[in-house]
Amino acid sequence: MLEKKSLPCLLRPAPVVYLVAMCRAVPVNDLLDRASQRSDKMHSLSTLLTQEMDSHFPPYGRMQMPRPADCHTSALQTPNDKEQALQVSESDLMSLARSLLQAWVDPLAVLSTSAITLPHPSKSSISSKIQELQEHSKSLGDGLDILSGKMGPSAQAISFLPYTGGTDLGQDRVTILNKFNFLLSCLRRDSHKIDSFLKVLRCRAAKLQPELC
Amino acid sequence: MKKVGEVVLLWLLILFIQNAAGEGYSPPGKPTNISCRSPEKETFTCWWKPGSDGGLPTTYALYYRKEGSQRVFECPDYKTAGKNSCFFSKNVTFVWVNYNITVVATNSRGRAFSDPVDIDVVYIVKPNPPEEVVVNVTEDKDWPFLQVSWKPPKMADTRSGWITLFYEVRLKLENKNKWEEVSAGQRKTLQIYSLRSGGTYEVQVRCKPDHGFWSEWSPSSRVKVPEYFPQERSMWILIVVFAAFILVIFIWMVYMNFHSVKRYLLPPVPGPKIKGIDKQLLKSGKSEDIFSSLVVSDFPPTTSNYEDFLVQYLEVYVPEERELIMDEGKDLQDDSFKTENSTCDNDSGRGSCDSHTLLTDKGGGDKEDGQQSDQEGSQAEADTKSQEEALEEELLACSHENLQSSNISNEKEKVKSWPSLFSPLPQYSLSPVNRPNPPKTGQQHCLSDSLFTPNSMPSYFTQPGPSTRKGFRSNYWECSFDHKQSHPLHPQSAAHEHLQAQNDLNTAHVDYMGAPLDVHVLNVRPSEYVEVQRVSVEDGVLLHPISPSQEDSRTLSHQTEDYSRVRMVNNDNGLLLLQRDAIEEEKSMCPYQEDVVSRASITPTLQNSVTGINTALPILDEMAASGYIDTATMFGLPTH
Numbered sequence: 145m146l147e148k149k150s151l152p153c154l155l156r157p158a159p160v161v162y163l164v165a166m167c168r169a170v171p172v173n174d175l176l177d178r179a180s181q182r183s184d185k186m187h188s189l190s191t192l193l194t195q196e197m198d199s200h201f202p203p204y205g206r207m208q209m210p211r212p213a214d215c216h217t218s219a220l221q222t223p224n225d226k227e228q229a230l231q232v233s234e235s236d237l238m239s240l241a242r243s244l245l246q247a248w249v250d251p252l253a254v255l256s257t258s259a260i261t262l263p264h265p266s267k268s269s270i271s272s273k274i275q276e277l278q279e280h281s282k283s284l285g286d287g288l289d290i291l292s293g294k295m296g297p298s299a300q301a302i303s304f305l306p307y308t309g310g311t312d313l314g315q316d317r318v319t320i321l322n323k324f325n326f327l328l329s330c331l332r333r334d335s336h337k338i339d340s341f342l343k344v345l346r347c348r349a350a351k352l353q354p355e356l357c
Numbered sequence: 358m359k360k361v362g363e364v365v366l367l368w369l370l371i372l373f374i375q376n377a378a379g380e381g382y383s384p385p386g387k388p389t390n391i392s393c394r395s396p397e398k399e400t401f402t403c404w405w406k407p408g409s410d411g412g413l414p415t416t417y418a419l420y421y422r423k424e425g426s427q428r429v430f431e432c433p434d435y436k437t438a439g440k441n442s443c444f445f446s447k448n449v450t451f452v453w454v455n456y457n458i459t460v461v462a463t464n465s466r467g468r469a470f471s472d473p474v475d476i477d478v479v480y481i482v483k484p485n486p487p488e489e490v491v492v493n494v495t496e497d498k499d500w501p502f503l504q505v506s507w508k509p510p511k512m513a514d515t516r517s518g519w520i521t522l523f524y525e526v527r528l529k530l531e532n533k534n535k536w537e538e539v540s541a542g543q544r545k546t547l548q549i550y551s552l553r554s555g556g557t558y559e560v561q562v563r564c565k566p567d568h569g570f571w572s573e574w575s576p577s578s579r580v581k582v583p584e585y586f587p588q589e590r591s592m593w594i595l596i597v598v599f600a601a602f603i604l605v606i607f608i609w610m611v612y613m614n615f616h617s618v619k620r621y622l623l624p625p626v627p628g629p630k631i632k633g634i635d636k637q638l639l640k641s642g643k644s645e646d647i648f649s650s651l652v653v654s655d656f657p658p659t660t661s662n663y664e665d666f667l668v669q670y671l672e673v674y675v676p677e678e679r680e681l682i683m684d685e686g687k688d689l690q691d692d693s694f695k696t697e698n699s700t701c702d703n704d705s706g707r708g709s710c711d712s713h714t715l716l717t718d719k720g721g722g723d724k725e726d727g728q729q730s731d732q733e734g735s736q737a738e739a740d741t742k743s744q745e746e747a748l749e750e751e752l753l754a755c756s757h758e759n760l761q762s763s764n765i766s767n768e769k770e771k772v773k774s775w776p777s778l779f780s781p782l783p784q785y786s787l788s789p790v791n792r793p794n795p796p797k798t799g800q801q802h803c804l805s806d807s808l809f810t811p812n813s814m815p816s817y818f819t820q821p822g823p824s825t826r827k828g829f830r831s832n833y834w835e836c837s838f839d840h841k842q843s844h845p846l847h848p849q850s851a852a853h854e855h856l857q858a859q860n861d862l863n864t865a866h867v868d869y870m871g872a873p874l875d876v877h878v879l880n881v882r883p884s885e886y887v888e889v890q891r892v893s894v895e896d897g898v899l900l901h902p903i904s905p906s907q908e909d910s911r912t913l914s915h916q917t918e919d920y921s922r923v924r925m926v927n928n929d930n931g932l933l934l935l936q937r938d939a940i941e942e943e944k945s946m947c948p949y950q951e952d953v954v955s956r957a958s959i960t961p962t963l964q965n966s967v968t969g970i971n972t973a974l975p976i977l978d979e980m981a982a983s984g985y986i987d988t989a990t991m992f993g994l995p996t997h
Contacts, residue, residue: 345518
């Protein structure tokens with residue numbers, strides 16, 4: 145269960161005198177609600193990206209696409225069904241979410257740079273979406289850091305999932321597109337995982353708002 | 358023979374084989390359109406579309422591989438989800454795992470493989486419709502609304518947050534085709550307002566996961582809204598009745614005041630009318646005919662209807678009345694002429710004042726109320742003030758005459774018959790149309806006054822003098838009235854003397870110009886015409902006042918009698934009678950030549966006065982032509 149701890153007033157640079165009076169801790173469930181909304185947005189963006197890619201992606205290239213099992217985050221053990229997922233503790237769920245989120249910071253940067261020169265007709269739209277993804281990822285990471293601070297030490301642990309794909313996606317158009325697509329698919333799944341974990345956490349902490357769950 | 362047999366056998370064999378092949382047996386067609394759906398992210402089902410079966414019984418098998426493994430599994434359940442489907446139970450369903458699914462059709466002829474499909478369970482979530490949709494109409498009878506509530510589909514685990522559902526409600530009237538959709542978010546209840554009274558609604562709900570597909574709509578729930586607005590019709594009926602009532606009242610009011618409203622909206626434009634001038638004649642352009650009516654052919658009137666003339670002429674002032682007028686002063690001025698008349702007592706009829714003041718009355722009347730359109734007084738009313746001088750002159754002139762106005766006793770009768778003091782010119786028998794120039798009427802006043810009622814003249818123009826004066830005047834009038842009553846135009850020495858005395862007194866007051874002039878004018882009767890009936894032996898003239906009533910309907914043209922107006926009464930019992938012309942002259946002369954007219958023309962004898970009349974003839978013409986031109990009623994005194 146989530147441990148409720150008072151939130152240090154990091155956001156209000158008020159005088160000490162007013163610190164106690166004005167500083168009110170945001171409840172955890174409210175924080176989780178905000179976090180889940182952010183993750184939801186991220187997943188929606190990644191879904192749109194893949195759909196946009198597929199609209200012009202040569203069909204034959206899809207067959208040659210590497211499998212999602214080859215995602216750089218596949219090493220992270222995550223629950224595969226609902227029973228497993230519901231058995232995971234909140235801290236672990238938070239840790240998983242934060243690990244996944246952290247794992248995508250670098251790939252998003254690579255994607256962002258590659259999108260500018262992407263041999264794709266919708267590259268500008270793709271590029272803007274990827275930038276938006278980066279922003280969401282950053283803010284979500286900050287929020288999860290705060291949340292995990294309230295949830296115990298195990299929540300603070302982050303699995304390190306390095307991205308080894310390099311900054312260059314390829315030389316020829318097909319390769320670049322394939323790689324791009326592959327990364328986007330991995331991102332789509334991982335963002336869904338993050339979103340699901342956070343929503344499970346939200347419902348677990350929503351004792352005051354049972355109507356949402 | 359054997360060779361032929363072999364060929365036939367071979368040929369038959371070929372045929373047989375061909376027949377066997379041509380019966381339609383072929384490998385099955387490739388299954389297509391593989392679609393999978395998961396209602397709760399825990400199980401999923403795949404459907405495919407079979408191809409041609411090739412005429413043979415064809416079996417379909419679904420094989421799948423999970424990512425990262427080459428192991429091939431076959432669909433565990435082909436039945437649960439129906440034909441051409443494969444149901445994946447919880448045991449075999451994994452999330453965040455790519456499934457590579459292939460369907461194989463097999464018949465005796467061969468196999469057909471479908472195109473593989475990669476799916477991830479979490480991306481194909483399509484929940485079942487919401488359940489237990491309850492629609493209630495609230496108990497509030499005035500403004501009821503719908504309360505819709507539902508529950509998530511059974512299989513969807515929203516409590517744990519494994520699946521997050523968003524709901525949508527739609528409703529429509531039973532007989533309409535347009536649905537109205539309302540988003541409900543993650544709530545499980547919804548209120549719908551603005552319902553149609555008495556309508557029946559159909560309500561449906563559906564849901565969608567945060568990243569998935571919309572479910573199907575739930576079965577319709579019907580609900581009837583009670584008639585919460587029953588007064589709608591009756592209210593309209595009430596409004597219509599009320600409006601009709603108001604309209605009726607309005608119409609009635611307009612009808613009652615139609616004329617005043619019409620006058621207000623369309624004020625009557627007074628057309629120019631000159632008495633005696635026929636418009637038609639004007640158009641025709643014959644000047645002779647035009648002015649013929651202006652010329653009073655029968656003036657001085659020769660008929661015996663003198664009274665008519667007198668009636669329409671200026672009224673004679675009664676000194677009593679004058680006094681009353683003077684007393685009342687300005688009060689009377691405000692009154693109508695008729696009120697003035699009311700102050701006259703029977704004895705002091707207009708005529709009693711020996712009809713001297715017919716014109717003066719008229720002048721005063723005009724002044725007081727120039728508007729008086731009544732035939733009797735309007736002319737007299739004009740510009741009494743302007744006539745002040747004239748009247749004053751007249752007073753002087755008439756003062757002498759009035760004393761001898763005993764002959765005018767008949768005028769009193771006439772005066773009586775005059776409805777109002779002010780009925781001057783109308784009694785003149787002038788048509789009631791225009792009373793044009795007040796000044797002219799003033800002149801008439803002057804003339805008449807000088808003729809008949811010298812006392813009345815002073816009363817016009819003089820302010821209410823000292824009581825003595827009034828008394829004198831009243832006495833004078835009384836005297837004159839008495840004269841008129843008792844002695845029809847018989848000269849009475851006593852009366853004369855009295856009159857003389859009065860005259861003297863009156864003359865003293867001639868100078869008195871006063872405010873109540875108007876009043877007096879009101880009271881001033883139009884010049885009263887008298888008809889000399891006979892000349893008495895005693896140097897008296899029987900004057901027969903012309904009744905005003907007779908003149909009302911007269912037009913000038915009808916007046917054939919020649920009237921002379923008693924210009925003044927001489928101290929010596931002389932009566933100055935003026936013919937019509939003379940009267941006019943005298944009128945014009947009045948303001949400035951009082952002496953001349955009054956004294957000079959006075960002759961000691963009637964004969965002399967008659968001559969005076971001659972000299973004064975033109976005056977009457979002027980009078981006739983001036984002001985109150987009423988060709989129909991221009992009268993003069995018959996000259997005798």
